[in-house]
Amino acid sequence: MNQQVLDREACYRALLTRDARFDGQFYTAVLSTGIYCRPICPARPPKIENCLFLPSAAAAHQMGFRPCLRCRPEVNPAKQRTWAGSNLVDHALRWITEGAFDDDCVEHLAERLGVSGRHLRRLFARELGTTPIAVAQAQRVLLAKKMIVETTLSMTDVAIAAGFGSVRRFNDAIQRNYGRAPKTMRHTSTSNGNMTAGITLKLPFTPPYDWEAMIDFLAGRAIPGVEAVDAGKYARSFQWDGMHGVVEVQQESETNHLLATIYATEVPPIGMIVARLRRLFDLDANIGMIDAHLSADPRLAARVRERPGLRVPGSWDLFELTVRAVLGQQISVAAATTLSGRLVATLGEPIKGDFGAALEKTGISMIFPLPAAVMTANLTPIGLTRAREKALQSLATAVHEDRLFFQPQPSPNKTIEKLCELPGIGPWTAHYIAMRGYRDPDAFPHSDLGLLRALETKNGRPTPAELLALAEAWRPWRAYGAMRLWVQPKILPAAR
Structure with missing residues (x-):
């Protein structure tokens, strides 16, 4: 809207x-x-x-x-934007949230996106009714308010974590926007939060939310040493400019939010972490609209009734997801997980910092390898073929040498084409990356054997071309249709 x-x-x-x-x-x-x-x-x-x-x-x-x-307003679920809107605005919002706009220079942001500052301002005015600078300023203020209310971090740490350049700017912004000093907005006088001991934030969403399906999907693909799923909780390591940390996420029963507990060696950019978690857990989907749309197809109607609120898992990092997708080509999910664990054990960096029970509970001990570590590594000892090794090295080299490698393309099809230019990445892998990494709600790996089997009838299974044709009715939410076929392969279609 x-x-x-x-x-x-x-x-x-x-x-x-x-x-x-x-x-x-x-x-x-x-x-x-x-x-x-x-x-x-x-x-x-x-x-x-x-x-x-x-x-x-x-x-x-x-x-x-x-x-x-x-x-x-700082705790409301953001509206989901689709590729039918402005792909450039989506990526600009992502970079603003992750701190790529700290200098408030629209020209620098526009350069990263491959457009002029004037064009970017025009897109923001059309889509959001405001400017990139206003978006960045509002996000800092709302994030700061969220941390004031939900954590015990000191006001200095809140200012740092929210992306303000100084405590004075933080104080002025809160006073100007709320008419109150920051300290008067906290319900408790305690202000001794410690990042190594963890802080917890609420991540709101619009119900329904099928948490069981989300956590099961992530559990099967968790990278050993980097990710873990246990007792309904998801945990993973992260790094940012040399700082290491761990984040745990769980659902709080009978509420419309997840709880994220963040541990770090120093105060991290909280906005970046929150943004990545929202993408990973698909918290901004207009799930009611999506489910209603997919229910119009008899092939999916019974599936939607059985499990409303099924989301598309996203990713924490595009490079990490792409490596995992390449490793998973033409082998089982379990085998790909084993290879991922070997890659991390060989090239990953041990976590720095004493997070005590946070690490003991999860078994997480490593940071996923950076592109520089993969681009020249000998990967055959971990069980990769020479072709797969070359594919990962080519990917790592491209990302390492081009910081804008994952920049948005003019359309989803252009994104698929760019990914397919890399050795070892074909249409299936490219659609999977677009689906989970780029958050394209209409990405659809129509040649996937699991999708074809899920729609098999007594007359046989559809061909990829036939699946592509019947999925036209699911646009622009074909990725959500694909998830339902993967998660619910045995549901019978409703009677006509």
Whole structure:
């Protein structure tokens, strides 16, 4: 939903009913109070003549509205954007969130995206009703508010973790946006949070959410030493500019959020971690719309009824996912996991830092190898063929020498084409990477044997071409259709 298509009457109806389906789809700026809210705000709804409906929190910030302290815009699930919108805006938002925009220079960001600053500003105005700088500033403020309320980090550490250049800028921004000093917003006077002991944040989503399916999928593909799944919890190591850490994620029962506990050797860029976790667990999907769309096909209707809220697992890092995808070509998931573990044991870096029980509980001990470690390594001792070794070396070299290797392409098809230019990467692998790494909701590896088997009938299984044709009805959510066939291969289609 962008600024051009916001329906004033529809937005007001959603506001009056506090319809959770619209949470993150728009914000209500109240002219009489100077505050902006989520559609589900428990406060008494304002009169429609006092409402201004905006497509993003950043647009409200830019216009001088303050975030509501009751509905907390900093904890709402973001709206999912599709490739049908602006792929460039999606990647710009990703880099802004991960700290690639700390200098607030639009030209530098535009250069990374291969466009002019003027063009990028025009795209942001069209899609989000605001500017890249306003988006970055709003994200810092909302992330800081989230950490003030949900953690016991000192205000200095909150300022660092949220990406403010100084404590003074942090204090000024909070005072300007909330009309209060940061310390007065904390419900407890305790301020001795320690990153090595861990801090916990809430990651909201719009229900339903099939956590069991998500955690089972990740468990089968967890990279030994780097990732672990145990007792319904997912954990993994990470590194950022030489800093090491571990993050654990679990579902909190009967709530619409996951809990992420972050351990690190120093204060990390929390925004980067939160953004990667949201992609990994597909927290911003408009799952109600997706399930409703897929239910229109009798082949999927029974599957949706049995397991509503099935998401597409994302990735923590594109290089890591691509390596794992190449290792998994034409072998079982278990065999690919074994090879991944050998690669990590041979080329990975041991975790630095004493996280005590966090490491003991998970068995995590390594950081996934960086491209520089893979590009010249002899990989045949870990059990790879020469062709597979060459494919990984070529990938690592490309990523190491080109920091923009994974930059967005003009269209999903162009992304697939670029990936297929690398040795050892064919259409199936490219679609899988687009599906999980680039978060393309319409990526579809139609030649996958598991997908073909899932739709087999007494008359036989479809050919890849036939599967591609029947999946046309699932657009633009074919990736979610693929996940259902992988997770639910035995569900019979509903009777016609």
